[in-house]
Amino acid sequence: MDPFQVCKKTRRLKGKLADICNNKPGLLKQIALGISLGQTECQYQFRFRRWNCTSARKSIRKVLLSDTRETGFVNALIAAGMTYQITRACTTGDLIGCSCDRKMKKNRKHRRKQKLEPMPDGEWEWEGCGGENVEFGVKKCKDYLDTRYRRRSDMKTLVKLHNYAAGRWAVKNYMRLECKCHGLSGSCTLKTCWRKLPNFREVGNRLKERFDGAAKVIAGNDGQSFIPEGETIKPPGKMDLVYSEDSQNYCAANSSLGSFGTQGRICDDRSLGEEGCGILCCGRGFRKFYKTERKNCKCKFEWCCEVKCEKCNVTRAISTCL
Incomplete structure (x- = not known):
């Protein structure tokens, strides 16, 4: 390489x-x-x-x-x-x-x-x-x-x-x-x-x-x-x-074959595709938890020339393979 x-x-x-x-x-x-x-x-x-x-x-x-x-x-x-x-x-x-x-x-x-x-x-x-x-x-x-x-x-x-x-x-x-x-x-x-x-x-x-x-x-x-x-x-x-x-x-995980396995990988529990938890987690199931982050929201443009935002708590669901 x-x-x-x-x-x-x-x-x-x-x-x-x-x-x-x-x-x-x-x-x-x-x-x-x-x-x-x-x-x-x-x-x-x-x-x-x-x-x-x-x-x-x-x-x-x-x-x-x-x-x-x-x-x-x-x-x-x-x-x-x-x-x-x-x-x-x-x-x-x-x-x-x-x-x-x-x-x-x-x-x-x-x-x-x-x-x-x-x-x-x-x-x-x-x-x-x-x-x-x-x-x-x-x-x-x-x-x-x-x-x-x-x-x-x-x-x-x-x-x-x-x-x-x-x-x-x-x-x-x-x-x-x-x-x-x-x-x-x-x-x-x-x-x-x-x-x-x-x-x-x-x-x-x-x-x-x-x-x-x-x-x-x-x-x-x-x-x-x-x-x-x-x-x-x-x-x-x-x-x-x-x-x-x-x-x-x-x-x-199998080091001799170059596989790290999929344990801990983020998956989509709503998808049936290759990114879905069913396929990516190989049938082992998944763990779902919620993460809250502070992000900009309700942004407004003020004359002239500045954008002002508030800080909001945004919670999102994350699923990871067992």
Whole structure:
């Protein structure tokens, strides 16, 4: 999870990863920020789950050593966050040696014909060189994450690389097309358009949907691929998440598996969803208590220019898992 530690511990580095570690400190910094972005989004998406993507090393390190649905989701979000952060840094000028997406100007007719993304109506042209260079973000993410595993073909590596790619696709395949009108008196005789990164929360939501529908896979007969575990299961596409090991229930604390359990976690006693006490507390029940806090209330604006409030006691109910 810490690229600086990866570079320190891996002494015999070769190829593209060695180049990043030894010669590109700016890129390494953006990679670290991208990992942090992905982990923060994981904690938001899993905030109500029994394993809540905690950043505690004793937990997330153990989870990443397995090959469960949770592992696949974390790996996909790390790759997505890295791709997103590197692309954005390239756009803002925080990274040298990259530029905006020049390929888009050349490929306008091809992309319209292939329907790779929605195209605006009427006369228009790419602004500048087409927008944010997600291809650069994808390439540098692959150079860092995938390089170490490309010569391996074991099951865990195949699953890992697939989920890394799915995370990158969740960013690349959903770039937004934005346009601006030009013309006299507000007319739109010509448009200039550019591609922008989606909001990263959209990326997280999309990958969470993929997590909920993730496919369990087993090794293929050729030893270099995987296939769905069940014959009736649809083969996973490039944007789907996959896993090869069943998840534990994370109900009880188990340090060897990275589980802190759910005892003491706040739950919603009125919900039937994953945040509800019934699911989150694993059937053990919950304790409900009331907490009173002093908060501002009855606020009024007084001329000029001050807001005055009273202090009120506000009582709220809190439920925690037994």
